[in-house]
Amino acid sequence: MYGLEAISNHNGWAMAVVGISIVFSGLLVLSFAISQLHKFIDLWENRKAHLQNMKELLQTKVKEEKPDYNFSFSRDVEESVHLITKRMGEPFSLPRLIDISKKFGLATPHSTINELIKADLIIPDGKGYFYWNTKKTL
């Protein structure tokens, strides 16, 4: 038995199809790997920056999951008071901050500013004036 008949009898067609499939699959994987190679090269060349980004991302997630505060003021109130302190300039006077916050319509300026102090967002300079703690974010 020779030729096409022999191929058919010994599952040659099926083997050919499987062989072609394997080769094509391999070529597909290889082409995909080559197409993404520039990303791996970039990752390797900038590995320090990427590691830093990764660390920051993880730390942010941990902060979001475990807040270490329990204050009643909202982010909007915090932002409003921060804006006022920015306009006042630093270091700022606490009594003046309370007066201005009152004029800007803050509902409970005394207790709100007290909570901002307790949250370490407003910190004393030891000379009677105060700073906004930029290192602390809620």
Added chain:
Amino acid sequence: MATNVETLGSLELFKEMEYEALEDLAQIMQPLKVTEGEVLTLRGKQAQIFFIILSGNFMVSFSHDRALTLHNRGALMGLSTVITPFLYTGTVTALTDGEVLSMPGSTFWDFLQNNSALGDKILQKIKSMILERKNFFI
């Protein structure tokens, strides 16, 4: 309504006092509820009443818009009642609702004079507190 003896005894300022002396003192100290924004003393006015914080948060504002905040139980306000020229050097404002013990300055003076050994210790403590706050009102 007179102050509870146990409440007085738990305060740092009166820790070394004997029970009988505490009973006498309790008769002349009055508990007082304060609300947010309430002003307890006015800078430059005659210092007539002496306050001890039981709860709440307070701001003492001085000249040149300087201020300090008090958050701890047992902290004293209106120290000028025992210091010449008996004029308040700061304006005390309640930052939150709270409770204070109040006593007329003249009564406190009498008490200190009648209990000279104890009076000296109390005056020493008051003096050290004044020195801590000196930077704010000079």
